[in-house]
Amino acid sequence: MDVGAELLAGLLPHRVHRITETSQTGSLRREVAELTRALGVSDETAGRAALVATECGTNLVKHTDQGGEVLFRQISLDGLAGIEFLCIDRGPGMAQPARMLEDGVSTAGSPGTGLGAIRRLSEEFALYSAPGVGTAVLSRIYNRQSFERMRPPAFEWGGVGLSKPGEDVCGDGWGMIFAKDRILVLVADGLGHGPGASAAAHEAVRAFLERTDLGPEALVHKLHARLRPTRGAALAIAEIRPQARVLTYVGVGNIFGRILRPAEKTLNLVSMNGTLGYGLVKVQSFQYPWEGNPTLVMNSDxxxxxxxxxxxxxxxxxxxxxxxxxxxxxxxxGTDDLTIVGLRPAKR
Structure with missing residues (x-):
């Protein structure tokens, strides 16, 4: 174990709430209230989460013809429980999204407090919008005082996780290890769907987080042994060493990885055939440059x-x-479990 390493695990999928008319915002707010009660967060934190849910739903009705989706889930940051929202639409988009964060500025004749209010209510906030493309908003709510006492993160992370339609559990999982001189990222996809796939993915994440001292190839061999009692999984592990400016990638099965850089060609990362816990054909690592404002994105099939x-x-x-x-x-x-995980150096 790498003493002092910070661990993140993504085992809970997002809940998806479709918003096309005003009454559905109330339903979203009630679902968020249920989640905050289950988490046991403070009344102040729960209140802010309810307001963010309301603002997201209201914006989707006011600013789009077809509405959109609000994805939300429980998250944890170094042991601090929180609620994450992703508000996504196919609306007209905004040419100057930063200006829309100012109070009193609106494209729909409304008071213009929606996006600005979400930003003020959130500990973490991010916005993307472009004309003709649509808009995506990220909001994360934590206990404000506890969050302010935490040290600023060196990396930004995020993603989307969904169960296969009709399933109660997600057969995918992911984990991250933030150690002194490196970051490790895992994405696992248990074979099939449902509880058996979920059990395999969860076991892969647990085994991954237990061995923060190992490199990617050694980790894959360890996980292969741990997954033998399960139905098996496809998975990939990326190791980032920021000071060396190198990313090492080991993939087995249908997990896809890529490195994105502004104004540069995407680097697609290589995975080998096989299934951990069942038929491990070959374990081979590949190295890629980690420079030029990179973003790592990994996803299941x-x-x-x-x-x-x-x-x-x-x-x-x-x-x-x-x-x-x-x-x-x-x-x-729309016919499978889905996991997308991304990571990049934090902007200072």
Whole structure:
């Protein structure tokens, strides 16, 4: 174990709430209230989460013809529980999204407090919008005083996780390890769907987080042994060493990885055939440069493999959660569990 390493695990999928008319905002607010009660957060934190839910739903009705979606879930930051919102639409988009954060500025004849209010209510906030493309908003709510005492993160992270339609659990999982001189990222996809797939993915994440001292290839071998009692999983591990400016990637099965850089060609990362816990054909690592404002994106095969950021001007330089949100909006297969995870150096 790497003493002092910070761990993140993504085992809970987003809940999806479709908003096309005003009454659905109330339903969203009630679902968020149920989540905040289950988390046991303070009344102040729960109140802010309810207001963000209301503002997201209201904006979708006011500013789009077809509405949109609000994805929300429980998250944890170094042991601090919180609520994450992703508000996504196919509306007209905004030519000057930063200006829309100012109170009194609106494109719909409303008071113009929606986006600005969401930003003020959030501990973490990010926005992407472009004319003709649509808009994605990230909001994360934590206990404000506890969050302010935490040290600023060196990396921004985010993603989208969804169960296969009709399933109660997600067969995918992910984890991150933030150690002194490196970051490790895992995405696992249990074979099939439902509880068996979920059990395999969860076991992969647990085994991954237990061995923060190992490199990617050694971790894959350890996970292969741990997954033998399960139905098996496809997975990939990325190790980032910022000072060395190098990313090492080991993939087995249908997990897709890429490195995005502003105004540069996307680097697609190589995975080998096989299934951990069942048929491990070959473990081979590949190294890639980690420089030039990079963003790592990894996803399971619930996302179409040929998705392209070319249709989203400027998105490759935005928060990874927004990249994942737009990729999900336009490239979700809708017939499988889905996980998208992104990571990039934090902007100072």
């Amino acid at each position: 619930g996302l179409l493999s040929n998705w392209d950021l070319g249709a989203y001007p400027g998105l490759e330089g935005r928060h990874p959660a927004l990249v994942a949100a737009m990729a999900y909006r336009d490239n979700n297969r």
